[in-house]
Amino acid sequence: xxxxxxxxxxxxxxxxxxxxxxxxxxxxxxxxxxxxxxxxxxxxxxxxxxxxxxxxxxxxxxxxxxxxxxxxxxxxxxxxxxxxxxxxxxxxxxxxxxxxxxxxxxxxxxxxxxxxxxxxxxxxxxxxxxxxxxxxxxxxxxxxxxxxxxxxxxxxxx
Numbered sequence: 196x197x198x199x200x201x202x203x204x205x206x207x208x209x210x211x212x213x214x215x216x217x218x219x220x221x222x223x224x225x226x227x228x229x230x231x232x233x234x235x236x237x238x239x240x241x242x243x244x245x246x247x248x249x250x251x252x253x254x255x256x257x258x259x260x261x262x263x264x265x266x267x268x269x270x271x272x273x274x275x276x277x278x279x280x281x282x283x284x285x286x287x288x289x290x291x292x293x294x295x296x297x298x299x300x301x302x303x304x305x306x307x308x309x310x311x312x313x314x315x316x317x318x319x320x321x322x323x324x325x326x327x328x329x330x331x332x333x334x335x336x337x338x339x340x341x342x343x344x345x346x347x348x349x350x351x352x353x
């Protein structure tokens with residue numbers, strides 16, 4: 196849980212890296228031992244790629260069929276992940292053309308609010324467990340050990 200807090204703060208405060216060349220996607224890895232459903236893992240993986248800039252604004256996402264073939268899973272699972280991402284404002288669909296990343300600041304704002312709420316709950320639990328404010332501040336300023344999304348917010352934004 197402490198790593199999550201560090202990752203969140205680092206993610207929010209670091210400037211974004213320029214997106215890689217179009218058409219190049221990082222690998223979405225699935226963990227079949229994870230308690231989360233496969234569609235949520237795909238959704239989180241795609242969200243991370245969009246937020247970090249690995250998939251640029253208005254860049255076309257892989258088709259449902261091609262991603263399903265690539266990951267060796269049912270296309271309905273991919274479609275469910277895409278539908279939820281569209282509902283959250285991270286992607287949009289153009290009939291007959293495919294799905295595209297939005298780059299919508301409102302999607303980032305809603306996700307940011309969700310993460311802030313999780314952080315508040317985490318901080319409350321840490322305080323209950325006796326972690327001092329000084330320890331929390333040291334933790335926030337510490338460099339992460341890995342698993343942090345590349346990039347983040349422009350400086351000066353929350």
